[in-house]
Amino acid sequence: EVQLVESGGGLVKPGGSLRLSCAASGFTFSSYAMDWVRQAPGKGLEWVSFITSSSTYKFYADSVKGRFTISRDDANNLLFLQMNSLRAEDTAVYYCVRARLSGYGDSWGQGTLVTVSS
């Protein structure tokens, strides 16, 4: 069974940093691209970042470019999102998503809540 478990969320002050992790199991992690998707309270889904298998390519939404960094540790089946210079508008539940074939997300984690507030 595919499992994606996010961790690392919490309360942080504006300008602060957080590192989210996603532990993957039940599939060959190194063979899949992965996404981070977020959802602000009461709002819709917003794509954040994407990393291909082998970390060959990384893409970011304009709203986080230059502040967030996606990475992966295939030896330990982990996906990361380093978030710096956090803003109030980054407050959201952050989901880790497995991307199939040409890129659609077929499995989602339960999410981790990031709250940016003073």
Place this chain on the structure above:
Amino acid sequence: DIQMTQSPSSLSASVGDRVTITCRASQGINNYLAWYQQKPGKVPKLLIYAASSLQSGVPSRFSGSGSGTDFTLTISSLQPEDVATYYCQKYHGAPRTFGQGTKLEIK
């Protein structure tokens, strides 16, 4: 960047109704479109990929169609458990943009 626009933003229908949700891309995206269902308080779930391919385990009353810029998600006979918000997403290239969502309620 390619924008994804869903319509309507919300709708109310009766059990047994045929329901159609539309997603329009600002530029052609071939068939690189997925539909997701998010029930209240739950994680999004993949329904349709490649515009018209049904994800394993999804009831056959759900179907998708379209190519290029115009896409539809159809529920052939609405059930109470279909109350949810539905999102489309273009997933080839970046940004991998979602539509704004369509909230579906039972009348």
